[in-house]
Amino acid sequence: MSRTPQEIFQSYVHAGTLSRNADALAESFTPDGVLEAPLLPAGGRFPRRMAGREEIRRAMAAYYERQPKDGPVPNLEKTGYVLHTTADPDVFIAEIDTVFDGADGGEDVTVSLVQIFRVRDGKIARLRDYFAPELLG
Numbered sequence: 001m002s003r004t005p006q007e008i009f010q011s012y013v014h015a016g017t018l019s020r021n022a023d024a025l026a027e028s029f030t031p032d033g034v035l036e037a038p039l040l041p042a043g044g045r046f047p048r049r050m051a052g053r054e055e056i057r058r059a060m061a062a063y064y065e066r067q068p069k070d071g072p073v074p075n076l077e078k079t080g081y082v083l084h085t086t087a088d089p090d091v092f093i094a095e096i097d098t099v100f101d102g103a104d105g106g107e108d109v110t111v112s113l114v115q116i117f118r119v120r121d122g123k124i125a126r127l128r129d130y131f132a133p134e135l136l137g
Contacts, residue, residue, distance in 0.1 A: 003122040005083050005092040012124065017074060017098075020064040026057035030123045037129045072100040078108065090125075092117050 003011075008028070015024035029035065035050045042048050045066065047059040078099035085092050094115040102108045113131035117124055 005085060005117070005119075008117065008119055008122065008124065009081075009083060009092075009094055012127075016060070020067070022057050022061035022064055025060055026053045028124050029053050029056055029127075030120055030125045033124050034126045035124075035129065036127070037131065039130050039132060072103075072109070074098045075101050075108070090119050092119075 012025070012028045015021050015028055031053050032051075033053055033056065035047075035056050037046055037048050040046055040048045046063060050056045050059045078101075079097065081094055081096040083092055083094055094117065096113050096115065098111045098113070100109045100111070111131065113129065115130070116128040118126040
């Protein structure tokens with residue numbers, strides 16, 4: 001049974017950003033799936049390219065482990081996204097504005113990003129994630 005872009009996107013966000021569950025995140029991908037962050041420099045905190053479900057699982061588990069347990073959490077009431085379908089039924093684009101509450105009464109921080117999803121059989125075959133995690137400090 002095929003899943004909608006909305007279902008695929010929401011499952012991916014819940015597994016990754018919200019729960020930081022590397023196993024669930026990896027299971028969102030096909031066995032040969034690829035997760036890329038082409039704007040990031042090689043060797044940075046976030047892996048630039050992961051190929052295959054198992055590499056995604058290992059790399060993201062290591063990334064989540066390095067993150068502070070009390071680090072910034074998105075404010076879901078302020079965060080928004082729009083999904084765009086394309087002429088190709090296996091491709092959709094997510095346009096996201098993630099809002100983090102300001103620390104110590106400071107200004108909120110908004111991180112805008114674009115993700116391009118290519119899906120196969122209800123799983124992510126390729127995800128190109130255009131973001132800059134250094135904006136979070």
